[in-house]
Amino acid sequence: MIKERMKVSLPPEVKKYIQSYMKEHHLSFVGDAISRICQEHEEAQKREEYSIEKVVEAVTQNIDGLLQRERLHTRNGLRSMEKNIERSTVKSMKEIEDYGIAQRGELFASLLEGYKK
Incomplete structure (x- = not known):
């Protein structure tokens, strides 16, 4: 290492x-x-940057995990709503x-009564 006065x-x-x-x-x-103080300071900065x-990285992974769980929860909720709508429909x-069959049955019954008379 070259030194300078x-x-x-x-x-x-x-x-x-x-x-x-x-x-x-x-x-x-x-x-x-x-020189040694400066070197230690530089190493401390690198450790701080690394930390x-x-x-x-840890926060990013946690956020990604939370978003993934929320997507699954939302997807399951949507599937459940879709099934409920399908059942209701x-x-x-x-x-x-059944109402149409009943109406046709009544109509048919009245036609038969009219035919019997």
């Missing part, structure tokens, strides 16, 4: 942070500490047919 001005709290980081990680040079992607047609 830089002149940097830092606030006192940042300087204290870097010095404590150097002691904690047994580093001798400020540049190494800053966000995982959350988005068949029942109405049967009633109409």
Whole structure:
């Protein structure tokens, strides 16, 4: 790795942070500490992006599952309504047919009575 010398001005709290980081990680040079801090920051961002992607994927799968269950529920409801409408229509047609038969029967009966007279 090629290193480049830089002149940097830092606030006192940042300087204290870097010095404590150097002691904690047994580093001798400020540049190494800053480089390592930057590398850790970059890795943390990648982990955060990865975790966000995982959350988005999980939420997407949950939404997809919910939509699929809703579609099945709606489809089953529509099939049930369709069967009820079919039964009701068949029942109405049967009633109409029975009424027509009864009317024809009455007409036929009256014709027979007229014929007998």
